[in-house]
Amino acid sequence: MSNKNTGNTPRKPVVLMSMGHQERKGHDYQVMTHKYIVPLVELSGCVPLLAPTCCGPDDVDQYLDMVDGIYLTGAGSNIDPALYGQENLTPDKGQDKNRDLFDLPLIRKAIERGLPIFAICRGMQEINVALGGTIHQKVYSLDGYNDHREDSDDPVDVQYAQVHGVRPVDGSWLQKLVGDEIQVNSLHGQGLDKLGEGLEPLAYAEDGLIEAIHMPALPQFTLAVQWHPEWQAAQNPDSVKIFQAFGEACREQAAKRA
Numbered sequence: 240m241s242n243k244n245t246g247n248t249p250r251k252p253v254v255l256m257s258m259g260h261q262e263r264k265g266h267d268y269q270v271m272t273h274k275y276i277v278p279l280v281e282l283s284g285c286v287p288l289l290a291p292t293c294c295g296p297d298d299v300d301q302y303l304d305m306v307d308g309i310y311l312t313g314a315g316s317n318i319d320p321a322l323y324g325q326e327n328l329t330p331d332k333g334q335d336k337n338r339d340l341f342d343l344p345l346i347r348k349a350i351e352r353g354l355p356i357f358a359i360c361r362g363m364q365e366i367n368v369a370l371g372g373t374i375h376q377k378v379y380s381l382d383g384y385n386d387h388r389e390d391s392d393d394p395v396d397v398q399y400a401q402v403h404g405v406r407p408v409d410g411s412w413l414q415k416l417v418g419d420e421i422q423v424n425s426l427h428g429q430g431l432d433k434l435g436e437g438l439e440p441l442a443y444a445e446d447g448l449i450e451a452i453h454m455p456a457l458p459q460f461t462l463a464v465q466w467h468p469e470w471q472a473a474q475n476p477d478s479v480k481i482f483q484a485f486g487e488a489c490r491e492q493a494a495k496r497a
């Protein structure tokens with residue numbers, strides 16, 4: 240039976256979202272937060288394909304055969320520092336090795352396939368590591384950088400409140416999209432250090448920490464941000480523009496598959 244869209248409604252782009260691990264009451268779960276899913280559907284106009292990361296990366300190619308873009312979300316877990324050649328400086332923080340082992344090859348293969356890529360927080364850090372970059376494991380302990388963490392004891396709307404400015408690189412497409420400076424939330428203890436191959440800074444925080452990256456040499460849409468535009472995205476004009484831009488890129492990719 241054909242899965243082609245035979246009606247008049249154009250087929251929506253399908254976008255892969257890799258899930259993460261959570262343990263509750265002795266059971267292991269694969270999870271994805273609503274706040275990431277809803278703007279992809281309502282603002283980007285895409286259909287999410289949620290991929291579990293608990294069964295290894297063997298099926299990454301088959302997943303990528305089914306999608307028109309990838310969207311890598313944030314998560315509280317830290318990437319295993321061994322993946323960028325370092326000892327673990329945050330043994331108190333959880334990791335998600337299964338997500339690491341799924342997402343890193345997913346990223347490299349999506350780039351090879353020319354798929355649009357959008358990433359948030361941990362997702363941005365994964366792209367950097369996948370391309371050979373490194374991570375500041377404890378930004379808050381480094382001279383010259385601010386503490387970019389949230390207070391997990393605060394109410395959620397306080398944790399995701401806008402707390403600092405971010406300036407897109409002058410003359411960049413992101414500056415044209417959102418302007419010279421935007422206010423953003425901040426929920427991360429880690430940050431980008433050495434950039435991976437092909438990655439370029441796209442925006443900076445006031446302390447100089449990289450807050451967005453892209454891959455300008457590639458033909459497809461590539462955007463990764465350290466802040467959380469998915470939070471109450473529909474009420475944030477900057478977030479609306481970002482999710483709409485990603486959705487348009489995925490529609491263009493989907494048209495190639497039609």
Ligand SMILES: N[C@@H](CCC(=O)NCCCC(=O)O)C(=O)O
Pocket residue numbers: 272312313314315316317318359360361362426427428429430467
């Ligand atoms: N562990 C990394 C990445 C932090 C991150 O993605 N935070 C968001 C967690 C909650 C959410 O999904 O909104 C770091 O600390 O830098």
